[in-house]
Amino acid sequence: MLVARPGVTSATEWVAINACLAPAAALAGQEVVTSEGLGTPEVLHPVQREMAVRGGSQCGYCTPGFICSMAAEYYRPDREADGADHGEVHGPNGFDLHALSGNLCRCTGYRPIRDAAYALGTPQGGDRLADRREEPPDAPEAxxxxxxxxxxxxxxxxxxxxxxxxxxxxxxxxxxxxxxxxxxxxxxxxxxxxxxIDRLPELRGLVVTEEYLELGAALTLTEIERGLDGRVPLLAELFPQFASRLIRNSATLGGNLGTGSPIGDSPPALLALDARVVLSGIGGEREVPLADYFTGYRQSVRRTGELIKAVRIPLPLAGLTAFQKIAKRRFDDISSVAIGFALDIDEGTVRRARIGLGGIAATPIRAYHTESALEGQPWTRSTVLAAAGLLRAEGTPMDDHRASSRYRAAMLGQSLLKLYARSIEEVVA
Ligand SMILES: Cc1cc2nc3c(=O)[nH]c(=O)nc-3n(C[C@H](O)[C@H](O)[C@H](O)COP(=O)(O)OP(=O)(O)OC[C@H]3O[C@@H](n4cnc5c(N)ncnc54)[C@H](O)[C@@H]3O)c2cc1C
Incomplete structure (x- = not known):
């Protein structure tokens, strides 16, 4: 379904979300458009028409989801319909194919669906959903x-x-x-x-000060992604690997930390960024380093009655950062192992290293041994090889249906070598 939400580049944006996950009550007072509501049998919506004429629908099971995701991208205000080709996932009409991720088709295959997406023009005058973007969305009722x-x-x-x-x-x-x-x-x-709590204004700020960057716990990941616009390269690398656009349109950082899951994707990145969690309770606020936040499997220092209000990332950011997610599929999968790196390298020496790990212990953890082994050392292949050996031994990876403990450990070691190779390539380039 499509929901009218506050936009980044226009007052309102049409956002596609998974109807099967949103409780109906949570949508009270909000404007919702379903695939059936986009057009009529007599006058199809451009998205419906292109899907029909290009054979993008067969059994019909996935069609409403594709239609809504495609319509959201059709109405994205900054989609460029200028004929520019932005690479493999952007069509000549500026359509970002990742907008469709999270919808799975097993009948037609994806080519006719992609053809439909790439054939779309821009909304024409008199299009009520296009016009609706000019005014702020209705706020959900308390x-x-x-x-x-x-x-x-x-x-x-x-x-x-x-x-x-x-x-x-x-x-x-x-x-x-x-x-x-x-x-x-x-x-x-x-x-x-x-x-x-998803619409509470106090939980939806994106604030930049001299010392830190504060991300409200109830901002969706898409809102953070668009709001930061690449300002935190580590997060910019994380977002495309976190579920799909459909999920990121609803999922929040507060929820990712709130589950306390050891395989959530944001903790390794936020640990590397030295993030702090702002907790709010009836008695006031307190701030806890994320490194001290998790206390056991799905447990944390958050007290009953407290909410996660925001996440604070100290500034300035480290110079060399990376997020690596190892999963069975490249996109839209839960990680087997996830690693966040943030290293400050000055005149060839590692001054500071922060490494966050997910999927290798009962909680997300910092790779303290590896960090100490790197700090003060020259950023060279031999330092990295020695540290990779330590990184392989961090945590207590287990065997499960996603990966064996040996595989997880091997991936940890590889991740540092990959970071090193990338940093050398960047220097050469
Ligand atoms: C198809 C699919 C793919 C997914 N892929 C990924 C993935 O790639 N990576 C990943 O990490 N996760 C993934 N997830 C899990 C989920 O999307 C994330 O954990 C997400 O961040 C949860 O946020 P939410 O706002 O939806 O949380 P909710 O579902 O609303 O809440 C989750 C928990 O957090 C608590 N909570 C929420 N907000 C707060 C707060 N402010 N303070 C205190 N407690 C709070 C709730 O009480 C609840 O216990 C996926 C889920 C689905 C369905």
């Missing part, structure tokens, strides 16, 4: 629904949310619902009281 058994609450302010959490600690906090929605759909989880 609301409370109850069927007598279960309650859904969307408070207007952070203090109201914290008050509710204080009164009822068993409340289930929900943000983008890309994790919780799976719990509901697959595991049958139900919340007696669900507290929606």
């Amino acid at each position: 609301t409370e629904f109850s069927d007598g058994e279960r309650t859904f609450v969307r408070p207007a302010t952070l203090s109201a949310a914290l008050e509710l959490l204080h009164r009822n600690p068993r409340t289930t906090v929900i943000s983008g619902c890309t994790d919780w929605g799976v719990e509901v759909n697959i595991r049958g989880s139900r919340a007696d009281c669900a507290l929606a």
Whole structure:
């Protein structure tokens, strides 16, 4: 489905999200357009027409998802319809094919769908969804629904949310619902009281000061990606590897840290960036280094009644950074191992090294031994080979259906060699 959300380059953007993960109550007061609502049988929407004439639909199962994702990209205000070819994933009409990721087709194959996407022009005058972008979107209503058994609450302010959490600690906090929605759909989880925090203004700031960059816990990853616009190269490398555009349009950093998962993709990157977590409770705020945040499998120092308010990344940023995700597929997969690197190299010597690891222990961890082995050493092949040996031994990787412990350990070692090779290439280039 498409939802009207605050835009980066226009007042409103049409954002595609997974309808199967969003609770209906969470959409109250928001403008939603489904694939059926885009056109009519008599007057098809350009996206519907191109999909039909190019044979982009067969069994029809995936079609509504493709149509909505394609329509969101069709209406993206900064899509360039200037005939420029931006490379393998951009069409001549500026269409970014990654906008379709997260939708899987098993009938037609992807070529007719790509053909439909690349055949799209720009919205013409009188297109109500194009015109709608000029005005701000309707804000979701602060609301409370109850069927007598279960309650859904969307408070207007952070203090109201914290008050509710204080009164009822068993409340289930929900943000983008890309994790919780799976719990509901697959595991049958139900919340007696669900507290929606995804639109709380206090959790949606993107602030840059002299000392740090603050990312609100309820900003979606797409909003952060667009808002930062490459300013944090490590995060710019992470985002395309995090799920799909559809998921990133809802998923938040607060949710990624809130799950406490050892295989979440943001912790290794944020650990490398020396990030701190701002926690907010009824008694006030406190700041915790992310390196001290996780205490055990899906456990953290976050107290009952506290919310993650923001993540702070200290400035200036390290000069050499990388995010490497090793998974069974290149895109849209859960990581077997994820590594974030942030190194300061001055006159050929490693002055400071931060390495965050995911998927190799019960929690995301820092590679402290490897960091110490690198610091103060020349950034040379022999230093890197010695440190890679240490990196292989960090954590306690396990065997599971994603990877064996030996494979995980081997990938850790390789990751540092890959970083080194890349840094040398950059110098040569
Ligand atoms: C198809 C698919 C692909 C995915 N791929 C990836 C991937 O590549 N990498 C990856 O890391 N994850 C992936 N995920 C998992 C998920 O998208 C992320 O964990 C996401 O960041 C969760 O954010 P959310 O806002 O949707 O969290 P929600 O589902 O709303 O919440 C998740 C948990 O965090 C808690 N929470 C949320 N916000 C806060 C807060 N501000 N303070 C305290 N607690 C909070 C909630 O109470 C809940 O327990 C994927 C999920 C799906 C369905």
